[in-house]
Amino acid sequence: MTTQGLRRLSVGQRLFVLAVLAFTVGPFAPLLIQSFAFRWAWPDLMPSVWWFEQRQISPFPLAWDYVLSPTSQVLEATINTVGIGVAVMVVCLIICLPAARVLARGHFRGKRRLEFVFSLPLLVPEAAIGIALLMIFIGLGISGTYPGVIAVHLIPTVPYMLRMLTSVYQGLDAGYEDCGRVLGANEWQVLTRITLPLLLPGVLAGALFTFLVSTNLFLLTFFIGQGKIVTLPTLLFSQISGGAMGATAAGIALIASIPGLILLVLSDRLIREEAFALGIGDT
């Protein structure tokens, strides 16, 4: 938004923008300060001792020195988190695209009930199914492995993706595809030239959700990964169990938000460019 745009807003609207900013950017401010703090106690507005003041005399690496040291396992966790997130996203799309097409276009008995059943995994708490799932996964021989963790991440992500893609499919008139076929396109061309481009905003939004949910799963990741597969959430949980947050936990929390942030920016761009190129939407 340009400054001119801001000036045109009424006082109430400006306050609203401020409130939105406070709620979105606000939580990051104390995290950022905490990550550079050594001792930050109430009622001090700012830390009484900073990390860089203590750094020289500390007998061990503090705050960011620890976060960036190999002991923190941050690098390994980031690679695992992003890798698993991307894999979950791809597998989820492969499962959900055909399913959504049927749910959106098909007419059959019990469709409503089926849609409801597909949403059920969202209602079950992770803690309740973790152990039972672990026992099944042990039986299958995939506990403690990457395929196991990716499979278990599909449970809470498929319902999201399915809901999102179904509604996008519903908004997509089958007439477009028929037009293509009438004009001589084969099924592959219809899929890649017509259906997917029109679905892209929905696919991207669904993919983004899937990635974000996957990168935030703790308990299922811990149980199925048996602690051997370290991700940013499992790392963070071992740091903040108990409510207090130190400098290293704050640093890891900041790093944990980076993959999601990058994807958010990327997908935002893609959606805009695609929408613009195809000439739909109101821009």
Add this chain to the structure above:
Amino acid sequence: MQNLKKMGWSAALLTALLSAGSTHAMSDDEFRNEFLAGSMAWSEVESRAQEEGTVNFYYWGGSDIINLWIDQVAKPALAERGVTLNPVRISATKDTVDVIIAEIASGKGSGEGSVDMVWVNGENFFTLKQQGALWGSFAHKLPNSANFEWDETDPRSLLNLRDFGTPTEAMEMPWSGEQYVCAVNRAHVTQSETPATFADLKAYLEQNPGKFTYVKPPHYLGNTFVQSVLYAHNPEGSGADPFQNSLEDLGVERLATLITPGFEYLKELDPLLLGGPQGNPRYPESSSELDNLFLNSEVHFNCKFGLYGVHTGLITGTYPERAEEMIFPKGNMIKNKNYLAVPLNSPNPAAALVAINYFSSVEAQASMMAQAGMPAGVDMWTLSAADQARITEAAPPHYGVTQAELDANIAPDTNASLVDVIEGTWLEVIERGSNKPIKQVVADVVAGLN
């Protein structure tokens, strides 16, 4: 759960019977039997450990300085012995206990699990032992077991033989010895105001309402505070002694009589705790939450297992600058140990034994004290003069009190069978504010347990 237990047992038995052997010359079961029977030389264990190669060590990873010690000291030391230490940092040991039990229940028996070694004590050890998920009585067979007192006739051996009242039967090796120590913020409390007894504490809180709280039972830190209150208010005047007996030996009636004065005190203390003056006493859920209240001067004291808690808090910035230790409650500072255990289905048991033997060496204990602020678990009187000096020199500093004063005020832990009853009584009397007589509450809780 009952079913799970049964499944666990039968699965363990089944695999023990049918075990198909492994890549080693000797199967995991044969190795276990021979080692536990004492018919195996330590050098054989060491060479098997090198064949196994790796040891997966599951431990609470919330402390940066402990993580650093593991990576910088323990890892290279074990690498020299031909074993790769793979530290797996967890947020709650209970989660790992669940994983081990689930593995065994789904048929992953001897040698087929994922955890080689786990840092445990109290309830988690009790669960593993009860479910038959432990490898065996190995601890007194390690070379470095010489650094510990195992003689039952010596009362000092109690900390190695009993873990919160549960007999350890050498199924876990002591690692570190802790003491329940309270820290005081000297920015608010002068030397003369510092309480030494529970009556002093109450007097202080009447002057400064809301400036104390303890971790909420059934968290073991909360239970420990309650236990020390009960010891101090024991109407027979015998302190911790009767609390060493099991519920069966002590009897419900006698237990109720023993704990009534203590609970009367806790009831009187309740409105004086943090938030109490506003009518809503607040008990933190964990030790780190209490650390934070202490750092922010919301409370003036912080009681937890942390012989070097003040030192650690000061070097990590989690304690206020003027924190010091205090001797409180006089004569009733509870001491216990925490341990390293090997699960029944450890895939690398020999490597785990070599690692545990290293962790209980004087070399490892001294460096872990100095660098990670963890008190030594070895028993000083079993060591040579040179080793004793090594441990003493490695000890981090105390603030405001001496080690001798801390040693002079210790008390033992409470029998695990009583802990459940005391916990239940606390929840009824303090949490739910029941006005029933304590005797009645205790009887109800015991009836509810069976």
